[in-house]
Amino acid sequence: MKKLLCVGLSLLLVLSLFAGCEQKPETPTGTTVNKPANPVLRCSTTTSVNDSKLMAMLEPLFEAETGYDLQITSNGTGAAIKLGETGDADVILVHAKASEEEFIANGFGIKRIPFMFNFFVIVGPKDDPAGVKGSASAADALKKISEKGSKLVSRGDDSGTHKKELALWKAAGIEPKAETDKWYISAGKGMGDCLNMANESGAYVLTDKGTYLSMKANLENLEIVLNESDDMKNTYSLIACNPEKNAGLNTEGANAFIEWMTKKETLDKIAEFGISQYGEALFFVE
Amino acid sequence: MEAFREALRLVFSFDKELWQIIGVTMRMSLTSTTISCLLGIPLGVLFGSTNFRGKTMLMRVLHTLMGLPPVVAGLFVFLLLSRSGPLGSLRLLFTVEAMIIAQCVLITPIVAGLSSSIVGATAPALLEKAKGLHLSRKTILKLLLAENKITLISVVLTGFGRAISEVGAVSLVGGNIMFKTRVMTTAIMLETNKGNFEFAIALGILLLLIAFIINYAVSFFRKDGTVLR
Numbered sequence: 001m002k003k004l005l006c007v008g009l010s011l012l013l014v015l016s017l018f019a020g021c022e023q024k025p026e027t028p029t030g031t032t033v034n035k036p037a038n039p040v041l042r043c044s045t046t047t048s049v050n051d052s053k054l055m056a057m058l059e060p061l062f063e064a065e066t067g068y069d070l071q072i073t074s075n076g077t078g079a080a081i082k083l084g085e086t087g088d089a090d091v092i093l094v095h096a097k098a099s100e101e102e103f104i105a106n107g108f109g110i111k112r113i114p115f116m117f118n119f120f121v122i123v124g125p126k127d128d129p130a131g132v133k134g135s136a137s138a139a140d141a142l143k144k145i146s147e148k149g150s151k152l153v154s155r156g157d158d159s160g161t162h163k164k165e166l167a168l169w170k171a172a173g174i175e176p177k178a179e180t181d182k183w184y185i186s187a188g189k190g191m192g193d194c195l196n197m198a199n200e201s202g203a204y205v206l207t208d209k210g211t212y213l214s215m216k217a218n219l220e221n222l223e224i225v226l227n228e229s230d231d232m233k234n235t236y237s238l239i240a241c242n243p244e245k246n247a248g249l250n251t252e253g254a255n256a257f258i259e260w261m262t263k264k265e266t267l268d269k270i271a272e273f274g275i276s277q278y279g280e281a282l283f284f285v286e
Numbered sequence: 287m288e289a290f291r292e293a294l295r296l297v298f299s300f301d302k303e304l305w306q307i308i309g310v311t312m313r314m315s316l317t318s319t320t321i322s323c324l325l326g327i328p329l330g331v332l333f334g335s336t337n338f339r340g341k342t343m344l345m346r347v348l349h350t351l352m353g354l355p356p357v358v359a360g361l362f363v364f365l366l367l368s369r370s371g372p373l374g375s376l377r378l379l380f381t382v383e384a385m386i387i388a389q390c391v392l393i394t395p396i397v398a399g400l401s402s403s404i405v406g407a408t409a410p411a412l413l414e415k416a417k418g419l420h421l422s423r424k425t426i427l428k429l430l431l432a433e434n435k436i437t438l439i440s441v442v443l444t445g446f447g448r449a450i451s452e453v454g455a456v457s458l459v460g461g462n463i464m465f466k467t468r469v470m471t472t473a474i475m476l477e478t479n480k481g482n483f484e485f486a487i488a489l490g491i492l493l494l495l496i497a498f499i500i501n502y503a504v505s506f507f508r509k510d511g512t513v514l515r
Contacts (some may be wrong), residue, residue, distance in 0.1 A: 075479050082481025156464055158480040178464040179302070186379075186464035188476035189457075197461050200369055200379055221369070 035067040041253035042070050044081075044089035046160055047190035049236065050074035052210035052271055052282055061269070062260055068253055076159030076190065080285035084108055084239070088245030091254035095208075095236045106256035115233040115262050116270055116283045119163055122217075122226040122234045123195070123212055124150075126203035132204065132225040139172040141226045146174050151203035156186035160234070165206045168231065195219055197268045208234050210282035213274060236283075238262070293488035303465070308496070311469040314382055314456070315449035318389035322445050327438065329497045330401025335409040335430060345402070350397035360455030363388040367459065380461040385469070388455040393445045404434050443504060450497055455479045470496075 049055060050072065054059070059070050073083065077096045083089040085108045094100060103109045122141055124132060130148040134143035145152050155162035156178070169175060178186040185203060187194050191211045199206040199219045212224070226232075238261060240254035260266055267285040274282035290314060296304060333345065365371050367379040367387075377382045416426045430436070453471035460467035462476060470493045477486035 022302045075481075079481035080485070085481075086483075157476055185461075185466075188462045188464060188468065188472070188479075189477075193461075197380065 008281070017264045036253065036256070038250050038253060039067060039069045041068045041091070041250050041257060042089045042094060043091050044083040044127050045072060045074050045093040046051050046080050046095060047074050047076045047161075047192065048061065048095070048161060048208045048211045049095075051190065052208075052212070052214045052274075056284065057273060058261075058266070059267075062257065066256055066260060068256065070257070074194050076155070076157040076162070078158030082240060084224060084241045085195070085245075087241070087249065090250040091251055091257050092239050092241065093236060094160060094239070095234055097237075097262060099160075099163070100237055100239060108242055108245050109121065110242050112232040112237045112239050113258060113262065114235050114237045115267070116285050117233055118162070118283045119209050119228040120232040120234050121209045121212060121224050121228065122204055122206055123222045125202045125221060126223050128136065128157055128225050130204070135226055135229075137171075137229050138226060138231050140208075140249065142168055143174060144174045145204055146172075146176060146181075149181075151183050151185060151198075151246065152176075152202060153185045153187050153198045153201070153203045154178075155173075155189070155191070155194055155203040155206075156188045159191075161191060161206060161208060164234065168206070171231065182242055210274070213278045213280070213282055216278070289484050289487040289491065293491040296485075296488050296492065299506075305402045306465055307468050307470060308492075310382060310467065311450060311471075311493075312496075314385050314389065314469060315446060315502050318386045318393060318449045319442065319446040321390050322449075323384070323388070323442050326397025326445070327385035327401050327441070329394075330400040330403075330441075331405050331427070331430060333398070333402035334405030334407075335413065345399075348395055348399045348402070352399045354395065356392055356393060356452050357458065358391040358452035360388050360458035363391060363459050376399050379459065380463060380467060382460065382467055385456040385460040385467060387391065389449050389452060393448050393456060396448060397441055397445045400444065401438055404437045404441065405430060406453045409435055417441070439504060443501060446500065447497065450493065 037044070037056050045055065051074075055199070059072065063070055064070065073089070074080070075083070077099060078093045079104050080092055080094050081099055082090075084092045084103065085106075092103075099145075100109070100112050104112055106225055120138070122132060122138060123185075124130070130143045130145045130150040132144055134204060135144060142152075152177075154165055176184040178184050185197070185201070187197055189197070190208060190213060194205055195207060195215055199221045204220065204225070205222075209224075209228075212222075238258045240251060240258060241249055243249040243251045270283050271281055274280065295467055328426070333341065333348070363384060364379065366373050367376065367384055368371050369379070378387070412429060412433065413426065416429070421429075451471060453475055456467075456469060457472045457475065460469070460472065462468050462472040468476075472488060474489045477483075477489060
């Protein structure tokens, strides 16, 4: 009996080796695509793009149309850019203008191509303890939060959203210190994690609208307390990494991806993304 | 090499944040190891030295729990302590206490399972002898512990190693909050996510150093055998 079990289990193990090896399904239209010479394309992007599930929608379409195998890694913008510097990404999709310009100035990127934007919003507890609703600007709202000493979750991870938050504090003329200001929760985590934390601990948090809307159903204690003010625009860009800095980059693939992402049909899809599910678009195109 | 230099620079810079992180790490892993051992070793000794109905099933469950993925332990404690969870009113989520609870869920089965195997291997012969000599239960227990002292210390160290190196559960229930619940492992994860690879590996080296120092200290106890008497 035991022997039989042993044989059965080992057979299962061996079979499981082949489980991943089946043929890739054909493209939905049935047409065969000419596979590019170097099909693996590595895209490094930020958690806010990935958490909103935009890429999950675009990836299969891109792959079916071009034959590339798009491999997306998502980190905070700091690390997303770093992967471009170390040669571990062929193309980056990020949202921190100053860092992007530095990336290009240092020769790691070829050209910054802004192609979509959305807005940062401040979300917070429904009873709005700091009275943020109706603030004229985001800086003004942060001022109120700090004066009240209401809890605020900060990304604290050098991400584009974190950098935006720091710029807003600067504009407000305040410099919160995580060590002494107990209300300032520097989480060092991705956007989704920070939203969950704010939801759990009754805190405010600066977020891109897309990620918030895509997670809204699970964030029952939160709502938008400051919507789309002028100082809250959030621009996303694509940058192909420079093959002169790192060997073995798939520049052809990077260019194909950028071309595909910025063509009208794709931009239309981006602009429509989320409308049916959330009642409004998560991203706008230039 | 760059990372080693960075690690040395870090240690000697006496950076306030770094020492705070090391402090929380030690407090968390020492507390959770202590609690897990206080719960796990007696359980392990009991399971290893006695027979009762349903023991086989219980041991199977215990051995399964030894492989409990940290994220699952973390998620379980998260849901327990969440605002909408049964213990939400305690407001323990995102505190060091929550991290200790999650680690105990993770480590106690490991300690109990390992020590029951160890005690189980020597108990039958010893019990046989004790029967002949009409030894008291207390003496038998003492003999059991004394005989397995060295291996049981290894069990404690295994528990501690798990505690100090674990990241999934403590990140989930602790939240990696700066100056509050950030520990070495979550700090490493954060620095990696920021793209500060050198700094991250320097933290990793520091973590290994701390673990080494503790192992070294324990090996002294083993030699002169003053522990667990």
